[in-house]
Amino acid sequence: MTENNKPTALIMIFGATGDLAKRKLFPSIYRLFQKEKINKFAVVGVARRPLTNEEFQTSVKDSILTFGHAEEKVDEFISHFHYHSHDVSSSESYLQLKDIAEQLDGHYQLEGNRIFYLAMAPEFFGTIAEQIKAQGLSDTDGYKRLVIEKPFGHSFETAQKLNEQIRTAFAEDEIYRIDHYLGKEMVQNIEVIRFSNALFEPLWNNRYISNIQVTSSETLGVEERGRYYETSGALRDMVQNHLLQMVALLAMEPPIALTTEEIRSEKVRALRSLRPMKVDEVNQYFVRGQYGEGTIDGQTLPAYRNEHNVNPESNTETYVAGKLMIDNFRWAGVPFYIRTGKRMDVKSTNIVVQFKDIPMNLYYKTEETLNPNLLVINIQPDEGITLYLNVKKSGTTSNTKPMKLTVSNKGIEHINSPEAYEKLLFDSMRGDATNFTHWDEVALSWKFVDTISNAWENTKDESFPNYKAGSTGPLASDELLAEDGHIWWQVKKNENND
Ligand SMILES: NC(=O)C1=CN([C@@H]2O[C@H](COP(=O)(O)OP(=O)(O)OC[C@H]3O[C@@H](n4cnc5c(N)ncnc54)[C@H](OP(=O)(O)O)[C@@H]3O)[C@@H](O)[C@H]2O)C=CC1
Numbered sequence: 361m362t363e364n365n366k367p368t369a370l371i372m373i374f375g376a377t378g379d380l381a382k383r384k385l386f387p388s389i390y391r392l393f394q395k396e397k398i399n400k401f402a403v404v405g406v407a408r409r410p411l412t413n414e415e416f417q418t419s420v421k422d423s424i425l426t427f428g429h430a431e432e433k434v435d436e437f438i439s440h441f442h443y444h445s446h447d448v449s450s451s452e453s454y455l456q457l458k459d460i461a462e463q464l465d466g467h468y469q470l471e472g473n474r475i476f477y478l479a480m481a482p483e484f485f486g487t488i489a490e491q492i493k494a495q496g497l498s499d500t501d502g503y504k505r506l507v508i509e510k511p512f513g514h515s516f517e518t519a520q521k522l523n524e525q526i527r528t529a530f531a532e533d534e535i536y537r538i539d540h541y542l543g544k545e546m547v548q549n550i551e552v553i554r555f556s557n558a559l560f561e562p563l564w565n566n567r568y569i570s571n572i573q574v575t576s577s578e579t580l581g582v583e584e585r586g587r588y589y590e591t592s593g594a595l596r597d598m599v600q601n602h603l604l605q606m607v608a609l610l611a612m613e614p615p616i617a618l619t620t621e622e623i624r625s626e627k628v629r630a631l632r633s634l635r636p637m638k639v640d641e642v643n644q645y646f647v648r649g650q651y652g653e654g655t656i657d658g659q660t661l662p663a664y665r666n667e668h669n670v671n672p673e674s675n676t677e678t679y680v681a682g683k684l685m686i687d688n689f690r691w692a693g694v695p696f697y698i699r700t701g702k703r704m705d706v707k708s709t710n711i712v713v714q715f716k717d718i719p720m721n722l723y724y725k726t727e728e729t730l731n732p733n734l735l736v737i738n739i740q741p742d743e744g745i746t747l748y749l750n751v752k753k754s755g756t757t758s759n760t761k762p763m764k765l766t767v768s769n770k771g772i773e774h775i776n777s778p779e780a781y782e783k784l785l786f787d788s789m790r791g792d793a794t795n796f797t798h799w800d801e802v803a804l805s806w807k808f809v810d811t812i813s814n815a816w817e818n819t820k821d822e823s824f825p826n827y828k829a830g831s832t833g834p835l836a837s838d839e840l841l842a843e844d845g846h847i848w849w850q851v852k853k854n855e856n857n858d
């Protein structure tokens with residue numbers, strides 16, 4: 361940190377001409393600059409294509425105009441950006457980068473602080489980390505941190521190998537593994553909702569909670585990422601990271617303090633409690649799907665198998681639903697249902713906590729069935745929480761009706777929450793790793809997911825495609841919950857109380 365607690369750093373972005381850099385990283389750094397959270401900083405963009413500094417700065421400006429909200433001081437902002445044409449395997453090129461870093465350190469008074477942001481295809485991650493170490497780029501008087509994008513491996517084994525490679529150059533507390541869901545406002549709110557409300561904290565266990573449902577649905581298909589997605593599928597792309605991270609935050613014990621170490625160690629304990637499955641049990645707990653042709657907003661969309669760079673006989677899942685059991689004292693008997701899919705009917709990420717029915721229903725003779733109380737945490741696109749209660753219907757009878765208490769972040773604070781990447785980049789500059797994943801979390805998540813992928817990769821799903829683009833997913837997903845007497849709660853936007 362420097363004066364005014366503003367972090368200083370040289371941010372070296374590997375993959376600076378790529379999609380992620382343009383859509384997320386440049387606009388996020390710009391917002392930090394615009395909000396005056398950073399002023400002493402420089403960025404070195406690194407990629408293969410030959411660009412001058414000026415050409416690179418123009419591309420940064422274009423990306424801010426396209427994906428951000430450029431207002432003022434854009435030209436001053438882009439003057440902090442520099443470019444180095446580089447091939448990841450060339451040792452010579454890292455030595456040149458080292459010279460550039462030293463010059464910029466002096467020019468911007470960056471105290472030797474360096475962030476190496478790996479926004480490139482994952483097969484390069486290990487090599488880059490090793491070269492950073494070997495060519496002395498990480499020999500600096502300030503801090504050195506590695507921010508690393510997903511996917512962190514393809515299985516436990518490959519993740520472990522990658523981890524060993526990056527650990528040759530960076531200590532665990534210097535590694536910031538990005539899971540952008542952990543930067544989302546309402547994902548960060550899970551702990552606050554749980555641990556700061558007398559209303560919820562005592563009820564957060566198997567005595568009062570019937571089940572918890574975590575949904576992340578997208579209307580987008582695989583877009584231009586068919587090649588990557590074919591090797592990943594929804595299980596590796598979403599479940600191994602984002603969904604299991606949300607489950608860990610919902611299930612963990614209260615940390616003894618809100619420190620990075622304490623929070624992470626509670627999340628690790630929650631992940632350790634996930635009931636392991638045998639390969640031949642997977643289909644009792646998990647359902648997979650793949651979208652066929654369908655319609656969204658009147659537009660006919662192709663089946664997954666007809667997408668660009670996708671095998672016409674692909675067995676890759678674009679949808680996953682599952683039932684997780686957490687075998688510990690707090691959660692014994694409470695299913696955590698998760699689901700995620702591409703080309704669904706709505707873009708929505710939310711968590712529904714369904715409370716158990718009250719022991720005796722005094723209102724069973726009334727016209728209305730008594731609805732369970734639900735706590736809904738809306739993560740996106742709307743941010744907020746909704747509590748579903750039962751109240752008396754106006755009039756002379758004692759009939760009940762459901763009612764919602766809704767709090768929306770935008771409604772109350774009149775602000776747009778900062779983008780996840782903006783918060784996470786700032787955290788990495790400040791040295792706060794709380795909202796990044798520790799290796800132990802990554803390892804446990806992969807071990808859990810590997811059993812499922814082993815089961816699915818060895819058996820072709822003859823029912824694929826088994827849901828239409830623009831639908832709510834395969835029927836088998838509803839049946840998974842129906843077997844337990846539960847349903848997926850469909851949380852609709854803008855529902856009225858009446
Ligand atoms: N795009 C997204 O929305 C998201 C991406 N991610 C992750 O971020 C990472 C980057 O993704 P994305 O930006 O989409 O990828 P892109 O394919 O768009 O960009 C890849 C970048 O790597 C550079 N590059 C490729 N080969 C080399 C090489 N041999 N030496 C030096 N540079 C090279 C390319 O530059 P050039 O061609 O000039 O060499 C380009 O800048 C991936 O790990 C991805 O999984 C994670 C979440 C979302």
Ligand SMILES: O=C1O[C@H](COP(=O)(O)O)[C@@H](O)[C@H](O)[C@H]1O
Nearest residue numbers: 510540576578580597598602709
């Ligand atoms: O990590 C990923 O996340 C996105 C969904 O992110 P969201 O913030 O829009 O919910 C997903 O589209 C992509 O396939 C996956 O790699």
